[in-house]
Amino acid sequence: MAYAFEIIDSEGRVIDDLWLGHLDRTYVLPNRESCPMYDQIAWCSDCHLFVPAERLYLLDDIEGILQDLRLPQEQMWKRMDTRQLYSPVNEEDLQRQVHDWTIARSWRLMRTSPARCLRCLSTGLHDLQHEGIHTINPETRERFKIRVREHMSMAHQWLYDHEGVPLDAITEDEVVRAWSVRRG
Numbered sequence: 683m684a685y686a687f688e689i690i691d692s693e694g695r696v697i698d699d700l701w702l703g704h705l706d707r708t709y710v711l712p713n714r715e716s717c718p719m720y721d722q723i724a725w726c727s728d729c730h731l732f733v734p735a736e737r738l739y740l741l742d743d744i745e746g747i748l749q750d751l752r753l754p755q756e757q758m759w760k761r762m763d764t765r766q767l768y769s770p771v772n773e774e775d776l777q778r779q780v781h782d783w784t785i786a787r788s789w790r791l792m793r794t795s796p797a798r799c800l801r802c803l804s805t806g807l808h809d810l811q812h813e814g815i816h817t818i819n820p821e822t823r824e825r826f827k828i829r830v831r832e833h834m835s836m837a838h839q840w841l842y843d844h845e846g847v848p849l850d851a852i853t854e855d856e857v858v859r860a861w862s863v864r865r866g
């Protein structure tokens with residue numbers, strides 16, 4: 683499941699849209715094990731746009747998440763909430779998350795590149811600065827709002843190597859195009 687976001691300028695006009703979905707993008711490690719790619723919205727200095735970007739958890743964060751997943755349920759829910767991560771909904775989901783984060787630990791140990799823009803693969807990303815509900819464009823200092831529009835089911839899994847380079851031919855631009863067509 684993915685979430686569609688829209689970027690809204692100070693006049694209330696939708697100027698751009700993008701989607702995030704950690705269950706739709708997957709790292710495949712050299713030993714063929716795989717784990718979800720976590721993502722976030724960032725500013726790309728090559729696209730000059732708000733873009734979906736990789737979110738590189740630190741090794742310490744991943745260790746912490748694995749510890750949290752072993753806590754009693756109530757405590758675990760609180761910790762996952764603080765981390766803005768989904769709490770496991772049942773035992774099977776818990777086991778899946780422990781499995782995924784264990785592989786994510788191996789991924790983080792081998793990863794060398796900084797986070798990439800998922801549109802153009804540049805590593806020239808700026809974290810977004812927030813002022814209240816507004817987000818600042820780091821180039822023009824204009825203020826924008828980012829709003830969740832809907833959640834969607836994606837028909838495709840996007841695969842990447844451990845450095846965030848796509849392993850299949852479909853680029854993010856093609857996804858965006860296909861998505862725009864579907865929206866009419």
Ligand SMILES: [Zn+2]
Pocket residue numbers: 726727728729730733799800801802803804
């Ligand atoms: Zn870019």
